[in-house]
Amino acid sequence: MSTKSNITFSRRAFMRTSSLAGGGMLIGFNLLQSCKPEVKLEPEIDLSQLDYKDFNAFIKIAETGEVTIFSPNPEIGQGVKTAMPMLIAEELDVAWENVYVEQGILDTENYTRQVAGGSQSIRHGWEPLRQTGATAKQMLINAAATRWGVDPSECMVSEGVITNAAGETLGYGDVVNEAALLEVPEDIKLKDPKDYKIIGQNIQNVDIDKITTGKPLFGLDYKKEGMVYASVLRPPAFGHKLISYDDTEAKSMPGVIDIIKIGEKVQKLFEEDPSFESKISSSDKVVVIAESTWQAMKAKEAIKAEWENDILMESTANHDQMLTGFLDGTQFDTRRKDGDVKKAFAEADMVLERTYESPFLPHNCMEPMNFFADVTDEKVHLVGPIQTPAWKAGLIAKLLGREEDEILLEMTRMGGGFGRRLYGDFVVEAAEISDAIRKPVKVIYSREDDMAVGVYRPAIKYRIKASVKDGQITGYHLKEAAINDNMYGLIPNFFPAGAIENYQVDTKSYKSNITTGAWRAPYTNFLAYAEQSFFDELAEVMEVDKVQLRLDLLKKVDADADERIEYSPERMIKVIETAVEKSGWGTQPKGVYQGFVNYYCHNTHVSEVADVVIENDSPVVKKITCVVDCGIVVNPLGALNQIEGGVIDGVGHSMYGDFGFNEGIPIAHNFDRYRLIRMKEAPKVEVHLIQNELAPTGLGEPTLPPAGGAVANALKAATGRRIYQQPFTKNPELLKVLEEPVIG
Amino acid sequence: MPTYQIKVNGKSQSVDVSADTPVLWVLRDHLDLVGTKYGCGIGQCGACTIHVDGTAMRSCSMTLEQLDGKSITTIEGLSEDGKHPVQEAWKEVDVPQCGYCQAGQIMTASAFLEKNPNPTEGEIKDAMHGNICRCASYNRIYRAVEKAAEQMS
Numbered sequence: 001m002s003t004k005s006n007i008t009f010s011r012r013a014f015m016r017t018s019s020l021a022g023g024g025m026l027i028g029f030n031l032l033q034s035c036k037p038e039v040k041l042e043p044e045i046d047l048s049q050l051d052y053k054d055f056n057a058f059i060k061i062a063e064t065g066e067v068t069i070f071s072p073n074p075e076i077g078q079g080v081k082t083a084m085p086m087l088i089a090e091e092l093d094v095a096w097e098n099v100y101v102e103q104g105i106l107d108t109e110n111y112t113r114q115v116a117g118g119s120q121s122i123r124h125g126w127e128p129l130r131q132t133g134a135t136a137k138q139m140l141i142n143a144a145a146t147r148w149g150v151d152p153s154e155c156m157v158s159e160g161v162i163t164n165a166a167g168e169t170l171g172y173g174d175v176v177n178e179a180a181l182l183e184v185p186e187d188i189k190l191k192d193p194k195d196y197k198i199i200g201q202n203i204q205n206v207d208i209d210k211i212t213t214g215k216p217l218f219g220l221d222y223k224k225e226g227m228v229y230a231s232v233l234r235p236p237a238f239g240h241k242l243i244s245y246d247d248t249e250a251k252s253m254p255g256v257i258d259i260i261k262i263g264e265k266v267q268k269l270f271e272e273d274p275s276f277e278s279k280i281s282s283s284d285k286v287v288v289i290a291e292s293t294w295q296a297m298k299a300k301e302a303i304k305a306e307w308e309n310d311i312l313m314e315s316t317a318n319h320d321q322m323l324t325g326f327l328d329g330t331q332f333d334t335r336r337k338d339g340d341v342k343k344a345f346a347e348a349d350m351v352l353e354r355t356y357e358s359p360f361l362p363h364n365c366m367e368p369m370n371f372f373a374d375v376t377d378e379k380v381h382l383v384g385p386i387q388t389p390a391w392k393a394g395l396i397a398k399l400l401g402r403e404e405d406e407i408l409l410e411m412t413r414m415g416g417g418f419g420r421r422l423y424g425d426f427v428v429e430a431a432e433i434s435d436a437i438r439k440p441v442k443v444i445y446s447r448e449d450d451m452a453v454g455v456y457r458p459a460i461k462y463r464i465k466a467s468v469k470d471g472q473i474t475g476y477h478l479k480e481a482a483i484n485d486n487m488y489g490l491i492p493n494f495f496p497a498g499a500i501e502n503y504q505v506d507t508k509s510y511k512s513n514i515t516t517g518a519w520r521a522p523y524t525n526f527l528a529y530a531e532q533s534f535f536d537e538l539a540e541v542m543e544v545d546k547v548q549l550r551l552d553l554l555k556k557v558d559a560d561a562d563e564r565i566e567y568s569p570e571r572m573i574k575v576i577e578t579a580v581e582k583s584g585w586g587t588q589p590k591g592v593y594q595g596f597v598n599y600y601c602h603n604t605h606v607s608e609v610a611d612v613v614i615e616n617d618s619p620v621v622k623k624i625t626c627v628v629d630c631g632i633v634v635n636p637l638g639a640l641n642q643i644e645g646g647v648i649d650g651v652g653h654s655m656y657g658d659f660g661f662n663e664g665i666p667i668a669h670n671f672d673r674y675r676l677i678r679m680k681e682a683p684k685v686e687v688h689l690i691q692n693e694l695a696p697t698g699l700g701e702p703t704l705p706p707a708g709g710a711v712a713n714a715l716k717a718a719t720g721r722r723i724y725q726q727p728f729t730k731n732p733e734l735l736k737v738l739e740e741p742v743i744g
Numbered sequence: 745m746p747t748y749q750i751k752v753n754g755k756s757q758s759v760d761v762s763a764d765t766p767v768l769w770v771l772r773d774h775l776d777l778v779g780t781k782y783g784c785g786i787g788q789c790g791a792c793t794i795h796v797d798g799t800a801m802r803s804c805s806m807t808l809e810q811l812d813g814k815s816i817t818t819i820e821g822l823s824e825d826g827k828h829p830v831q832e833a834w835k836e837v838d839v840p841q842c843g844y845c846q847a848g849q850i851m852t853a854s855a856f857l858e859k860n861p862n863p864t865e866g867e868i869k870d871a872m873h874g875n876i877c878r879c880a881s882y883n884r885i886y887r888a889v890e891k892a893a894e895q896m897s
Contacts, residue, residue, distance in 0.1 A: 077842025077879050204838050211843035212834045213826040214779015214819030218844060221778040229773075254745060254762050293782075294769040295762075366783050366791060366844040366878045415781070415844025416878050447784045637838050641881065645841055648880035671788035671876065679872040682882035 057110035058088055058132050061140075065160050065173035067094050070104035073125070074116040074387050075207075076417030078700040079638035082206045084125050086634055090198040091133030091190060094172070095159040101206040106389040106409040116387040116414075117422055117518065119602035119698025122634060126695050134188045136179075143179035144170045159197075193632065193693045202637035207413060219370045219384035219412040220444070227372070227440040228257055230433050231296035233286040233303050234453050237664030238314065238514045240307040242284040250288060250302040255295030259303070260287050262432045265399050279423040279455045279515045287433055293444050309664075311513055316359070316459070316660030316667075319483060322510050323461040326481035327355065332506035336492035336564075339502035341465075344475025348467030352541055356464075356530035358726040360483075360659045361457040361519055362666075364676060367415020368450040373430035374440035375400065380407045380431065381440075385414035387421040395424055396431045419518035423455045448669040456659065457519030458483035458512075462530040467502075468542055473553065475502040478531070480523075482509045484516045487523040493564045494524075495572065495600055496531075499553040514661060520649065521701035524601040525708075526726065529654060532597040532709030537722060546596055546713075547580055567600035571629050574690060575607045582688050583609035583625035592622075595713025597706040604702035605629040605690075608647065610683070610710035612718045619718045619735055621651055621683045621711055626703055628687065631694035642699040644685040650707025652677025658727050748808040752777065753821025759808070767811065768792045768803040771818060779819035779847045783876070790875030793848040794818050800855035819847035822854060830854040833892035841879035849875045853889045861897040863889075 060068040075081035144162040145152040154165045160172045247259040263284035290296035371384035393407040430443040460482040467475035486507035539546040557569040598607040611623040656675040668674040716722045720738030745760045771777040783791030787805040794803045795817040856871040
């Protein structure tokens with residue numbers, strides 16, 4: 001806590017602030033603007049004028065007492081534009097009604113980890129954002145104390161009003177100009193969770209009014225004076241390269257400004273560093289520049305291009321064969337090895353081995369990929385939906401041979417991300433085009449472009465083998481065969497690691513020319529289904545209770561003895577026991593068939609129970625009970641939305657999501673051939689949150705992976721058939737009810 | 745390029761576009777009404793839903809000639825103050841996640857409830873089945889339609 005003696009005026013800050021015109025104040029952006037901001041896609045901030053190293057870049061306070069909080073991380077629908085400012089506002093101690101939220105721009109000096117991915121924004125923001133708010137609050141108190149000539153410790157704050165021992169009051173707006181000149185105090189004390197006024201409250205999405213009235217918010221909505229539209233003709237198949245094109249007809253079409261070829265800059269980067277960005281095709285591409293979106297899209301269709309096959313043209317059948325070959329083989333990378341699984345299998349009373357398989361999946365963000373670029377001699381202005389702005393700014397600087405401080409990148413609200421917008425192929429295209437034509441340009445993907453040049457979830461197969469001796473699970477061997485990459489390093493330490501004496505995880509991947517990448521809850525989005533189906537079947541062959549099998553395993557885990565173990569057995573047990581109680585597991589009415597799962601990923605513990613009923617001879621997923629331990633729940637209204645959406649997304653993709661390739665060409669290009677879950681198929685999701693005071697974890701991903709497993713296990717209970725392949729609707733006969741139920 | 749007269753949100757407008765231009769792109773690129781969203785371009789997702797003489801239609805799959813003097817309402821013109829019962833219900837339930845599809849959802853729901861202010865559960869689900877929400881906010885969409893129906897019936 002600062003004391004009176006610590007309060008000194010910083011000459012540098014004073015000079016900086018006094019040079020700015022206008023009223024109001026700022027702890028944060030060193031700019032005096034109106035404090036009732038509209039979300040303007042057009043930037044008001046000229047980075048070259050900024051020098052705000054001494055202050056945090058998150059908070060701006062007006063003389064009227066109104067507060068603007070800049071949300072640092074990209075918003076993809078996960079709710080951080082609401083939840084991150086809540087953390088600042090809580091410790092700043094202001095009324096939420098007086099807070100306006102704006103999206104921060106990319107600012108690597110003042111913000112850390114401006115990334116939307118891995119369900120990490122709240123987890124990583126929890127400490128620094130609260131510290132930011134608390135530090136600003138202390139500076140405001142110190143300013144008031146100086147004016148009153150009292151010690152800051154004698155002052156109290158509530159909702160933006162500072163009160164001293166004599167009962168005098170000053171609003172934040174009254175002292176904000178003085179506060180901004182003070183030195184930044186250290187050793188700030190944060191609130192006790194029991195004193196929270198904003199954290200834990202149901203706070204509406206900060207963009208709700210704009211969303212419900214159709215105001216411009218998204219990248220696709222962004223416009224700038226003189227902007228032209230670009231539609232890009234890319235290789236129609238993975239493995240294709242452009243050799244020539246005829247644009248005679250396209251050039252004569254209405255609204256067409258120019259037709260150019262791009263690719264040279266990307267190819268040069270590939271030559272310098274082949275690993276710089278593996279998600280971008282190195283083929284030349286043809287670009288139509290037009291006055292409107294429709295004109296650009298139509299003219300692209302009129303280009304006659306010739307492509308050559310310079311490498312293998314891959315099909316789903318090849319992948320299938322390749323991955324099965326890997327699982328049958330012996331060449332693996334061993335990712336974790338406890339004990340000796342081979343010995344356990346040799347000595348077992350019983351061994352169970354099953355193989356599970358899943359297809360590629362496109363992300364299908366509702367807002368197709370797009371990006372704006374305006375490259376001039378002075379700067380490179382980029383605007384649009386991107387989950388990894390800092391990574392992309394660096395990439396564009398390299399691509400165009402510019403300094404990183406010449407790149408001004410603004411993030412728009414995103415019409416979905418799901419991992420697709422981690423990758424920068426569309427940003428690179430926009431920058432390369434604007435650099436070539438020296439005009440402000442927006443690259444727009446059609447839905448067909450979006451689905452056909454994806455960065456897909458890779459097809460994966462898992463084979464799991466377990467041994468049982470004297471009624472105990474003695475060995476567990478998980479093998480992964482995947483396209484391009486394998487599971488990331490933490491996953492081998494997820495449950496059941498630590499619970500089984502002989503445990504091994506092996507992986508192998510096939511290098512494909514089809515671009516793949518992260519897809520909401522990478523790897524676990526399919527692994528959870530495989531493992532949780534396997535436990536279900538293991539319990540059946542062992543003739544033990546399905547929940548008890550999981551609890552018995554968890555009770556064997558000594559997480560303190562093995563620091564690699566990521567999950568908490570105690571938290572998982574609590575989640576499981578709550579799910580049993582809330583779902584009515586084992587006491588469900590006749591005709592309701594349940595499937596049980598528990599899972600840990602993205603630092604969050606989850607258990608789900610699916611209820612399936614038979615209607616018109618077919619199984620229907622009616623309800624999912626979902627129990628979540630994500631620590632302190634920052635915004636319950638937003639948290640429940642993430643959980644409901646994650647569960648239904650998980651059900652939808654495991655039921656219907658199917659994608660693949662034929663000679664490098666995607667089998668679907670639009671929603672007529674690719675099925676996404678819709679209203680009538682969506683189960684009701686009933687959520688129960690575990691209450692505790694542990695630091696919060698994220699919710700964008702962790703409820704998705706268990707959903708497929710819960711449905712698969714409930715389908716087994718309902719139909720008597722176990723499904724080993726996603727999507728579950730791929731073989732409709734597997735959804736028919738068996739006359740005589742079978743075990744195992 | 746031909747000139748078309750169209751009535752959007754109560755206002756007569758004149759636009760010069762080629763005859764094949766979908767109404768969606770006329771709204772977005774020529775009239776700066778970007779609330780109507782592009783999702784698939786083939787009438788499969790519902791993100792571009794508008795009202796044509798009060799009926800919910802897919803603006804990506806119709807041209808100005810097909811409108812033939814009918815009047816259009818977009819999300820921007822659904823209410824003057826953003827307080828149509830469906831918009832109010834959407835706020836109260838806090839439906840959106842990414843928010844991109846929600847204008848289309850609201851336009852589908854408002855046209856539906858205008859014709860059927862006392863819907864059953866099945867009728868709500870049938871009416872909303874054509875609109876994809878990739879974030880899968882379906883539970884909340886359902887609740888918001890139900891809530892709006894209480895206000896409109």
